[in-house]
Amino acid sequence: MVNSSTVQLLLSALSPTLNYEVGQIAKLPFCQLPDLAESIITQIISVSAKDWNSFETSWDFQRFTLLDPNQGAQVRDLLEEAVSHLREYWDRVSEEQRQREIRNNEMVADAYGVRDDVPCDVLLERVSLKRNVAFAYPKDTPEVRNEKFAQDVVKELISYAVGCMFGRYSLDKPGLILASQGETLDDYHAQIPNPSFEPDADNVIPVTETDCFEDDIVTRFRRFLTVAFGKENLAANIAYIEQVLGKSIRKYFVNDFYNDHVRMYSNRPIYWQYSSQTNNKGSFKALVYLHRYTPKTTNVVLNYLRDYANKIADIADSLERSDRTADKKQAAKLRKAILECKDYEDQTLYPLATRNLEIDLDDGVLVNYLRMGKALRAIPAIERKRKEVSTWTWPVHPLGKE
Numbered sequence: 179m180v181n182s183s184t185v186q187l188l189l190s191a192l193s194p195t196l197n198y199e200v201g202q203i204a205k206l207p208f209c210q211l212p213d214l215a216e217s218i219i220t221q222i223i224s225v226s227a228k229d230w231n232s233f234e235t236s237w238d239f240q241r242f243t244l245l246d247p248n249q250g251a252q253v254r255d256l257l258e259e260a261v262s263h264l265r266e267y268w269d270r271v272s273e274e275q276r277q278r279e280i281r282n283n284e285m286v287a288d289a290y291g292v293r294d295d296v297p298c299d300v301l302l303e304r305v306s307l308k309r310n311v312a313f314a315y316p317k318d319t320p321e322v323r324n325e326k327f328a329q330d331v332v333k334e335l336i337s338y339a340v341g342c343m344f345g346r347y348s349l350d351k352p353g354l355i356l357a358s359q360g361e362t363l364d365d366y367h368a369q370i371p372n373p374s375f376e377p378d379a380d381n382v383i384p385v386t387e388t389d390c391f392e393d394d395i396v397t398r399f400r401r402f403l404t405v406a407f408g409k410e411n412l413a414a415n416i417a418y419i420e421q422v423l424g425k426s427i428r429k430y431f432v433n434d435f436y437n438d439h440v441r442m443y444s445n446r447p448i449y450w451q452y453s454s455q456t457n458n459k460g461s462f463k464a465l466v467y468l469h470r471y472t473p474k475t476t477n478v479v480l481n482y483l484r485d486y487a488n489k490i491a492d493i494a495d496s497l498e499r500s501d502r503t504a505d506k507k508q509a510a511k512l513r514k515a516i517l518e519c520k521d522y523e524d525q526t527l528y529p530l531a532t533r534n535l536e537i538d539l540d541d542g543v544l545v546n547y548l549r550m551g552k553a554l555r556a557i558p559a560i561e562r563k564r565k566e567v568s569t570w571t572w573p574v575h576p577l578g579k580e
Contacts, residue, residue, distance in 0.1 A: 181282070182283050182287075183283045183287070183297055183298060184290055184292060184296045185286065187296055189203075192206075209286075209290055210289065211285055212285060212289075214285070215286075219282065222275065222278050222279065222282070225271060225275050226306075226307065229271075229307040229309050229310075233308065234347075234442075235442060241353075242335065242338040242347075243264060243309075244260055244261065244264055245349070245406065248267075249267045255411075256407070256411050256414055256418070257332075257335075257414075257415040257419065258414075260407075261327075261328050264331060265328070265331075268310065268311075269310075271307070271309075271310075272307055272311075272313070273302070276305045279300045279304075279305065280300050283298035283299075303316040309327075311323040311324065314326070325422075329422050329423070333423075333438055335419075336419075336430070336435065337439065339406075342375055342377065343377060343378050343383060343395070344356070344467035345363065345467070346448070346469070348366075348370050348373060349374050349406060350370050350375075351369060356377075357469055359538075359539040361469065362470070375401070378393065378398065380478050381467055381470040381472075381475060382464050382478045382482055383395045384462075384463070384464050384482055384486065385431050385432060385451070385465055386432070386461070386486060388493065388512070390490065391482075395431050396428050399427060399431075400412065400416070403416070433458065436449075436458075436463075436465075445559035445560060446544065447468075448467065448468050448469065449465050449466070449467055449468065450467075450468055450471075450550070450554055451465055451554060452464045452476075452479045452527070452554060452555075453555040454483070454518050454519055455518065456555060457555075457556065458555070460518070460522075461490075461515035461518050461519060462482075462483055462487075464479050464483075473534035473535060473536050476553065477531045477534075479527065479531075480523065480527050480531045483519055483522065487519040487520065490512045493509075493512060494509045494513055494516070526551070526553050530550070530553050535549065535550070544560060544563055547560050548563070
């Protein structure tokens with residue numbers, strides 16, 4: 179009742195400043211609504227909860243909505259078709275929700291006898307479902323809304339895939355799988371003995387511009403798509419994702435994924451990115467899952483770093499023997515990257531790895547992220563907090579030394 183156009187009009191009269199508190203609500207004249215109102219209001223709340231819980235940042239998130247056959251993907255759908263089905267589903271749900279809100283306005287207006295004096299219609303842009311394209315992108319044309327919806331869903335799919343890579347989620351079971359400090363793959367397999375998509379064994383996934391590893395993030399993502407949407411659709415699905423993103427999947431992972439992840443989790447990421455530069459320009463990057471972090475994790479990253487430096491050194495040797503100018507420029511770029519990796523190892527990663535640093539999730543992301551010092555990619559919102567560290571009970575060394 180309170181979320182109706184009639185009550186909003188009454189409240190605006192009682193409190194022109196829009197500062198609604200208990201006193202203003204208590205002054206509203208009580209009016210009995212028909213029994214149908216309770217059913218409609220229950221449906222409105224249920225749909226809103228379903229919308230909210232379809233995003234992985236919800237505590238009640240169960241499964242990525244695109245993989246729900248009732249909403250998105252059918253058996254062996256192309257990804258483009260699944261996204262289209264998902265948009266059509268939520269377009270329909272959003273319109274149904276709009277009609278419920280209109281009916282709610284009408285019943286309240288009828289109860290107060292002001293049906294002819296209060297507007298009861300509801301614009302689709304005002305139906306506050308996050309998957310309602312009209313609400314999410316109100317200033318855009320229908321065509322642009324659909325494009326942005328597709329882009330956001332594809333990015334959500336990538337994020338969910340990374341979650342499956344680390345064992346946070348699974349294609350075989352809804353809800354969180356590994357989400358407590360100290361849990362291992364043994365805990366994962368206790369819940370899912372024969373997973374269709376196996377999580378990463380060492381909790382370190384390289385993210386590099388140069389394709390050097392058999393288990394890097396692009397390879398794992400392609401494997402995820404194969405399991406989720408079928409091998410026969412892999413090429414078409416990769417093409418669709420790159421068309422929606424406007425770049426190759428590798429470039430997205432190297433340049434954009436971590437920014438999107440940090441934004442999704444409001445500057446408190448659950449996947450941490452080791453980087454040979456604190457900005458987004460590092461040649462070497464690797465993701466780890468915070469909840470599977472152990473004191474040995476940095477040592478594992480260090481081994482990947484050394485392996486990467488050796489691999490690109492071999493590539494540089496080969497390119498330098500070429501007569502092509504482009505090859506020689508690429509070789510010079512790789513030589514520069516090798517020096518960057520060596521400096522990262524000597525000044526940051528090796529000293530941190532020798533400490534076997536422990537973290538406590540109860541301290542929160544901010545405290546633990548700062549403890550890792552320059553080993554991790556800098557996050558501006560967290561870096562601003564670094565200036566306040568001197569007021570805390572423990573000092574932070576540039577390498578995270580307490």
